[in-house]
Each structure stands twice: as structure tokens, then as C-alpha cells.
Amino acid sequence: MPTGATSRSSTTWSILPVDWVIVDVEPYDHVMRAVEQLKAVFFTVAIICFVLAALASHFITKRLYSPINVLLKQTQRLPREGDAEGPLPEEKDELGYISRIYNQMIERIIGDRSRQKDNENILQSYYLRKLITASSSFTPQDWQECVRHSYVKTDLSRECVIGVLKIDQYDKLKARLSFSELQLLQFAVANIALEILSEELRADIVDLRGEHLILLAETGERGDDIYPLLTSLLNRAQKSFRGYYGITFTASLGERVPRYGELTLHYEQALDYLLYKMNFGRESVIAPEMVKRILNNGESQIPPALEKRFVEAVRANKREQALQELDRIRGAIAGMSYDAVVQAVVRLGILIKETVREINQNKLSPLLIDLRQVDRLVFENETLDEIFEAYETMLGSLFVDPKQLSENKFQVIIETIKEVVQANYSNPNLSLQEIADLLKMSPVYVGRIFKKYETISVADYINEVRMLNAVVLLENDKLQVYEVSEQVGFTSQSYFFKLFKKRFGTTPKDYRIKKSVGS
Numbered sequence: 001m002p003t004g005a006t007s008r009s010s011t012t013w014s015i016l017p018v019d020w021v022i023v024d025v026e027p028y029d030h031v032m033r034a035v036e037q038l039k040a041v042f043f044t045v046a047i048i049c050f051v052l053a054a055l056a057s058h059f060i061t062k063r064l065y066s067p068i069n070v071l072l073k074q075t076q077r078l079p080r081e082g083d084a085e086g087p088l089p090e091e092k093d094e095l096g097y098i099s100r101i102y103n104q105m106i107e108r109i110i111g112d113r114s115r116q117k118d119n120e121n122i123l124q125s126y127y128l129r130k131l132i133t134a135s136s137s138f139t140p141q142d143w144q145e146c147v148r149h150s151y152v153k154t155d156l157s158r159e160c161v162i163g164v165l166k167i168d169q170y171d172k173l174k175a176r177l178s179f180s181e182l183q184l185l186q187f188a189v190a191n192i193a194l195e196i197l198s199e200e201l202r203a204d205i206v207d208l209r210g211e212h213l214i215l216l217a218e219t220g221e222r223g224d225d226i227y228p229l230l231t232s233l234l235n236r237a238q239k240s241f242r243g244y245y246g247i248t249f250t251a252s253l254g255e256r257v258p259r260y261g262e263l264t265l266h267y268e269q270a271l272d273y274l275l276y277k278m279n280f281g282r283e284s285v286i287a288p289e290m291v292k293r294i295l296n297n298g299e300s301q302i303p304p305a306l307e308k309r310f311v312e313a314v315r316a317n318k319r320e321q322a323l324q325e326l327d328r329i330r331g332a333i334a335g336m337s338y339d340a341v342v343q344a345v346v347r348l349g350i351l352i353k354e355t356v357r358e359i360n361q362n363k364l365s366p367l368l369i370d371l372r373q374v375d376r377l378v379f380e381n382e383t384l385d386e387i388f389e390a391y392e393t394m395l396g397s398l399f400v401d402p403k404q405l406s407e408n409k410f411q412v413i414i415e416t417i418k419e420v421v422q423a424n425y426s427n428p429n430l431s432l433q434e435i436a437d438l439l440k441m442s443p444v445y446v447g448r449i450f451k452k453y454e455t456i457s458v459a460d461y462i463n464e465v466r467m468l469n470a471v472v473l474l475e476n477d478k479l480q481v482y483e484v485s486e487q488v489g490f491t492s493q494s495y496f497f498k499l500f501k502k503r504f505g506t507t508p509k510d511y512r513i514k515k516s517v518g519s
Helices: 028-076 094-133 140-148 170-176 179-197 223-245 260-274 288-297 304-315 319-334 338-361 372-380 384-396 402-424 432-439 443-454 458-474 481-487 493-504 508-518
Strands: 008-015 020-027 160-167 203-206 213-218 249-257
Touching: 020 028, 094 140, 094 260, 160 170, 160 179, 160 223, 160 260, 170 179, 179 203, 179 213, 179 223, 223 249, 249 260, 249 288, 304 319, 304 338, 319 338, 319 384, 338 384, 372 384, 402 432, 402 443, 402 458, 432 443, 432 458, 443 458, 458 481, 458 493, 458 508, 481 493, 481 508, 493 508
Parallel strands: none
Antiparallel strands: 008 020, 160 213, 160 249, 203 213
16 A cells, blocks of 8 residues: 555445446545444443443342341341351351241240140149049139130030049050050040040040049930940940950949039049949949949858858869859859958858868878969959859869779879889888888788789889899999898898899899990
């Protein structure tokens, strides 16, 4: 380019249809000024947009953060457990701090509600205990408090019935199950019974954390007809509970209660009636009329004639008659009051023990019966059925078939003869006569029995025992043959030699030599 020439910028456009070329030539300085102006405009617009965006962002952020900031200031006013000074001791941002405070508040609320519930349960337990066990001091204000907090659904200001429900064989279950398992069973009884009772009447089941549950049921206009209804419903509950758990429970019902002020008296009455499970058996529903019939009976002891017939049947080894008399005794006892039942059962146990001791005095082989178990029957069993079943089992060992009894008697005699021979074979005077004299029996009788059951005479048995002991002594080189003969009860060596050779096929001396060579 020549010196002093002006730089230019050219732009061409081709128009094909007419085959034209348009050329635009401008000074380069003009083009660059336009570019610079464009850059300035773009930069200005960018700055304006950035400023506007920053302002908008600040405005929006402030609007969005404002509630969080307010919440943060409010949470900072709360007491902080274990926090050091400063707004954010642990978290990296405000949301983390607020989240922690929120969780703490939730935990406090849950804890407060739990404590409130515990306090309500304590108050409920207090009012119910007072209502059941000290109803005479239960004021109208106390009753209004129970109604206001719905501690009981039953309207106890009107006539009602109070009863007791108790799981059968509770002490045995208590020894086998944990406390929580027992509580679950109690809970199941309460739920099942209440569900079935609520079908027909308003009722409550109260658990005072004891060994039994308390039933409260409104009588309404039913009067004494409430008892058949309650019995029917409770029988259904018993059947259902047994079907689920294989365990039974017994219920007792007290007299009708006019109003809640007399609940304690009737509660204690229901507890007394529960003792009559001894008479009526497990899984029973004991109504007042059932107990009244027993109390009106007036019987308090086993009839002496019945006792006499029972003892005579046992002594005479008459099994069927003894069991029949025992069943009659059970029927007589079942109609007695609870205290009389306990006394009669103990009396029957004493009678059985005295009879067994008397029988044993006249037997060569005493009956092996643990008489101590008689004393435990009353305390280990809840019902007469269980006690008399145990008595029948115990008496079963008393009743032996006469033929078997005779066989046992002969076997005792035979075993005694053998023991006498084993202990006295070294006595030269040992004989059937001496053994019979020792047993205070006839020699002929003793000899016949022994020969019948052992197929050998007493004399032969004595010689057999002597021969076997002689063999043992002959193996001892320190004893002479004649000394062996004397020690096993022979006064004649020739007779000893004769019997020994007959029994073993050799003389005592040759037997010793053969044994020595063999060794």
C-alpha cells in the first residue's frame, strides 16, 4: 500500500440472476469506530443487566429468606441444651440449626405427652384402686373426676355387679412364665371378656396389676336376671380364651351393688366366692346363688358312717367299693363351705395315712407310698376334682389282686430264705428247720414254697451256695482244703469232697491244681 494511502474495507455481494456484483467500499477507520461503538453498547447493556439481576436477586433472596430469618431469631430465643455461645455451634447453615432445634422440640413434646399419659395412668389407677378397695371414702367429686376423664365406662352411680376373673393354676404359670408373658395373658383375658360382654351390656374390666381382674357390669332393669346373662357371656369368653391359649380362667360374681359406695364390700365378697372354685372346678362361673346353696347346706364334716365304710373297704382290699365310697365322700365334701372343704380334705388325708400305716403293720412287704404327698394335696391343687384324682391314684397302689398279693407274699419269703442262707452258709447247723424257726413258720410250709418257686430244696440251695463259695476260697493258695471245707460250713471233709466232685466233676485238690496250671 502507498505511503499516505487510507485503509479501506470492502464488502461484495453477488447477484446471480443478473450476474451483478455489488462492491461496498468504506474507510477502515469508519468500520472500526462502528465496532467499538457496538462493543460499548454491548458492555453497557451487560453491566445494566448484571446490576438489575443483582438487585432482583437481592430482593428475591431477602423475600425468601425473611421467614427463615424470623424463624431463626425465634429459635435462638429458646434455651439450647449444652450449646456454647454463638448462633450456630454445630451446624454449617441456618437450616441445619433450625432442623436440630425442631427435632429437639418434637422430642420434648413427645416426652411431655408421655409423661402426661403416665400421670393420667397413675391418676386412673389411683381412682380405680380407691373406688374398688376403699369405696366408702369415694366422694361424688372423685366420681365426677372418673366420669370426666372416662376412667370407667360403666355408670356406677346406678346398680351394678362386681366380679373377679382369675387365670387357673396361676401359681404354676407364674413359676413357668415371665412377668411380661403373664401380663399379656391378663390383657388377653380382659380384651376377650370385654369384647363379648359389650355385646349385651355396658361393662368394664379393671386391671389393678394383681393376680386377678375386676369385672364391673351395669345391671340395668334386669335385676337378678343379670346373673344368667353374665354366666352365658363369660362362658363364651372362657371358651374363646381356652381356644386361643389352651389356658382357662374362672370367674366369680358378687351380689348386686346399689351404688359405687358399697363396691369394696361386694368386691371382697366376690374374692371369697372365688375360693369356691375348689367346689365347682376350674373354668366355672360362680354366682351368688351357687354359694348360698352350699352355705345353707350346713354340712361341715364327712359323715362318720361314710368314713367307716371307706376305711373297711380299703382294709379288705375291695377296690370298687373303696372307690365308690371315696366318690360319695367327694360328693359330701363338695356341698360344704370352703373352710369346711379344706378341713374335710385334710381329715380324709389323715384317714388314708392312718389306714395305710395300719395295713403296713400287718404286711411282710409294706406298701411303698409317700404319705407326705397327702399333706401337699390341699395346697398344690385348686379343685376337689384334682385332689380326689390324686387320692384315687394313691389308693391304686393299695388295691392288689389277691392272687398277685399271694405271689408277692411267697416271693418275699423266698427272698428272705436266700438272704438267710447267704449270710449264714458258714454255719454247720444251718438247715431248713433253723430257717423256719427264724421266720416263725412251719418247716414243711417253708420247704414246699421254696421248692415250688425255685425248683430246688432248701437243703440243696444251702449246699449250692456253699459250693460256690468254696470255689472262690480254693483259688486262694493260703488256705488248705480242709480249711476251705470248714469255712463253708462242712464238718465232714468226705461229705464236702463228695458234693464237690458231684457238682464240678473233680476233687477240690485237683480243681485247685487245674486252676493254678491254667493261670
